[in-house]
Amino acid sequence: MMGDKSEAIRTENLSRIFGTNTAVDRLNLTVEKGELFGLVGPDGAGKTTLLRLLTAILDPSSGNAWVGGRSILDEGEEIKEHIGYMSQRFGLYEDLTVMENILFYADLYDVPKKERPPRIERLLGFSNLTPFKDRRAGNLSGGMKQKLGLACTLVHTPEILFLDEPTNGVDPVSRRDFWRILYDLLREGITTIISTSYLDEAERCTRVALFDKGRLLLVEKPDAMRRSFPYPMLEIWCDDSRRAGEITKRLEGVKNVSVYGDRIHVSLDREERGDAVVTALRNESIRVLDQRAAMPSIEDIFISTIGQEQ
Numbered sequence: 488m489m490g491d492k493s494e495a496i497r498t499e500n501l502s503r504i505f506g507t508n509t510a511v512d513r514l515n516l517t518v519e520k521g522e523l524f525g526l527v528g529p530d531g532a533g534k535t536t537l538l539r540l541l542t543a544i545l546d547p548s549s550g551n552a553w554v555g556g557r558s559i560l561d562e563g564e565e566i567k568e569h570i571g572y573m574s575q576r577f578g579l580y581e582d583l584t585v586m587e588n589i590l591f592y593a594d595l596y597d598v599p600k601k602e603r604p605p606r607i608e609r610l611l612g613f614s615n616l617t618p619f620k621d622r623r624a625g626n627l628s629g630g631m632k633q634k635l636g637l638a639c640t641l642v643h644t645p646e647i648l649f650l651d652e653p654t655n656g657v658d659p660v661s662r663r664d665f666w667r668i669l670y671d672l673l674r675e676g677i678t679t680i681i682s683t684s685y686l687d688e689a690e691r692c693t694r695v696a697l698f699d700k701g702r703l704l705l706v707e708k709p710d711a712m713r714r715s716f717p718y719p720m721l722e723i724w725c726d727d728s729r730r731a732g733e734i735t736k737r738l739e740g741v742k743n744v745s746v747y748g749d750r751i752h753v754s755l756d757r758e759e760r761g762d763a764v765v766t767a768l769r770n771e772s773i774r775v776l777d778q779r780a781a782m783p784s785i786e787d788i789f790i791s792t793i794g795q796e797q
């Protein structure tokens with residue numbers, strides 16, 4: 488079946504097996520045009536393999552996928568012309584300057600010479616790299632390198648962008664900058680598929696797909712995901728939150744516990760259990776400073792869903 492016109496991506500029973508290991512397991516997924524679509528899941532969940540399948544770098548073991556209406560099985564070369572892919576090991580040339588790196592990718596993608604100056608100026612502006620255009624890539628900070636990688640990935644104006652953990656190891660301020668760029672791209676109508684291990688980033692996506700062991704467990708808008716979370720959540724501020732987390736995990740009716748700095752999130756089978764949790768903590772000499780009902784974060788949902796799987 489061909490993809491719909493409003494669809495950026497459609498997969499049908501897409502699978503990839505390595506030996507006895509199923510990295511992507513009969514995946515059926517549709518991403519609409521103009522989405523900023525997040526892939527999350529623990530290490531080894533199959534996110535990178537999925538991105539490599541969709542970018543036509545890796546052949547599927549079975550099933551098919553359409554990217555911009557083109558099949559990965561027999562239109563891989565056309566797909567590559569219309570997409571941008573920033574892999575975890577995106578190749579920047581450390582000895583070349585920012586400008587030279589962008590020009591290198593412009594050559595690689597045969598960007599017409601006349602179109603280059605305005606496009607490159609825009610990309611440099613976009614990524615705040617104009618003042619650094621003559622700096623060697625090797626001398627850029629981690630955050631700037633990622634922005635340069637993105638600029639290189641965008642030089643041939645792809646319709647669909649695939650980013651594999653682009654902000655991994657980047658400081659929080661640079662991560663926010665990077666996301667500002669992604670939102671600008673979203674406003675321009677570019678579809679982006681991004682894998683991330685930062686769950687606060689997943690909250691910023693239009694929709695999030697949660698993977699584990701090659702299988703798609705959930706796909707939803709972050710808000711809807713939070714609203715449909717089946718368990719009441721209690722947020723408790725306390726001292727020694729780690730120990731509080733350990734104690735809480737063992738209590739009856741506690742579905743799940745996540746520890747965040749000076750507070751814990753507890754999901755319960757029934758709201759009334761909250762008082763018993765607080766009492767149990769106090770009995771173990773934990774100082775409970777405050778408590779309130781809370782909305783679950785994507786992290787709570789993620790931990791709870793993966794937990795039920797095992």
Ligand SMILES: Nc1ncnc2c1ncn2[C@@H]1O[C@H](COP(=O)(O)OP(=O)(O)OP(=O)(O)O)[C@@H](O)[C@H]1O
Binds near residue numbers: 505508
């Ligand atoms: N080329 C390969 N040969 C053999 N096994 C592979 C290969 N590529 C991936 N795998 C296996 O497939 C599974 C999924 O890996 P994948 O890299 O896609 O996961 P991931 O979710 O992207 O995790 P990470 O974020 O750590 O890269 C893993 O068990 C991995 O060991």
